[in-house]
Amino acid sequence: MVRVGLLGCGNVAEVVAGKENGIDIVALYDLDTKRAKYLSEISGAPAFEKFEDFLACDMDIVVEAASVGAVCANAEAILKSGRDMVILSVGALADPDFKRKLIKLAEENNCKVRIPSGAVIGLDNLKIGQISPMSELKLRTTKNPRSLKLDVTERTLVFSGRADECIKKFPKNINVAIALETAGGRPVEVELWADPAVTRNTHEIFAKGDFGDIYMKIENNPCPQNPATSYLAALSIITLLKNLGKSIIIGT
Numbered sequence: 001m002v003r004v005g006l007l008g009c010g011n012v013a014e015v016v017a018g019k020e021n022g023i024d025i026v027a028l029y030d031l032d033t034k035r036a037k038y039l040s041e042i043s044g045a046p047a048f049e050k051f052e053d054f055l056a057c058d059m060d061i062v063v064e065a066a067s068v069g070a071v072c073a074n075a076e077a078i079l080k081s082g083r084d085m086v087i088l089s090v091g092a093l094a095d096p097d098f099k100r101k102l103i104k105l106a107e108e109n110n111c112k113v114r115i116p117s118g119a120v121i122g123l124d125n126l127k128i129g130q131i132s133p134m135s136e137l138k139l140r141t142t143k144n145p146r147s148l149k150l151d152v153t154e155r156t157l158v159f160s161g162r163a164d165e166c167i168k169k170f171p172k173n174i175n176v177a178i179a180l181e182t183a184g185g186r187p188v189e190v191e192l193w194a195d196p197a198v199t200r201n202t203h204e205i206f207a208k209g210d211f212g213d214i215y216m217k218i219e220n221n222p223c224p225q226n227p228a229t230s231y232l233a234a235l236s237i238i239t240l241l242k243n244l245g246k247s248i249i250i251g252t
């Protein structure tokens with residue numbers, strides 16, 4: 001089984017580290033040392049106060065579930081150490097120069113950057129767009145205003161435009177759009193709605209191409225212990241880790 005280091009010990013990491021998943025967590029790091037210690041108690045893995053000490057541990061893969069800032073600060077060192085990296089805060093890849101740098105480092109160090117499907121489904125199929133370019137790729141996300149830290153009393157369009165602009169304004173909330181761009185190989189048009197009537201984060205994906213039309217709607221249940229986070233995002237990381245060693249790869 002792969003040995004996993006968790007960069008970020010928040011809501012998603014807490015689900016991933018749950019004993020019942022059988023993931024071999026060997027090291028923990030979080031700027032918030034209390035969170036790292038808490039996860040250490042749950043998982044039995046050591047928590048490190050310095051990133052360098054965390055990275056010096058004997059591990060195969062680093063799972064980032066922290067922030068766009070954490071990816072920007074640490075991804076280069078992780079890839080230079082030859083470890084594969086799972087990036088959940090995929091908004092970091094909205095910067096094309098940074099993305100190119102990570103790809104180059106991964107090639108030079110014979111390792112991989114893996115992007116889980118996160119809070120949506122269907123990223124594997126949308127890779128069709130890299131072969132047969134899509135004429136449309138659009139994301140409509142609806143969240144409760146509390147998640148967006150907004151104070152609105154009725155359904156309100158808070159952003160409409162390109163994904164790379166949206167992630168600058170909402171770095172915690174629209175990672176999905178950059179995941180879609182990376183999969184589909186083209187810019188994504190984003191509509192972000194704040195709706196006080198909704199309790200679940202909802203993502204609607206619209207894609208058109210020579211293959212036909214796709215419409216997907218994902219209504220996310222919150223994590224059992226942590227209502228701020230979509231359970232699906234944590235499950236997608238567990239699924240990715242559990243499938244690494246399998247002989248049959250479904251939907252690459």
Ligand SMILES: NC(=O)c1ccc[n+]([C@@H]2O[C@H](COP(=O)([O-])OP(=O)(O)OC[C@H]3O[C@@H](n4cnc5c(N)ncnc54)[C@H](O)[C@@H]3O)[C@@H](O)[C@H]2O)c1
Nearest residue numbers: 008010011012030031065066067070089118119172175233
């Ligand atoms: N791709 C997706 O579909 C998707 C879905 C859900 C969450 N996310 C992203 O995944 C990340 C984790 O989500 P969460 O709900 O667990 O968040 P969270 O806020 O519950 O936990 C994040 C943890 O990371 C730590 N952290 C932040 N920056 C850090 C840094 N530079 N170095 C070390 N630790 C740092 C925080 O202290 C916190 O404990 C967020 O960036 C979130 O936006 C992406």
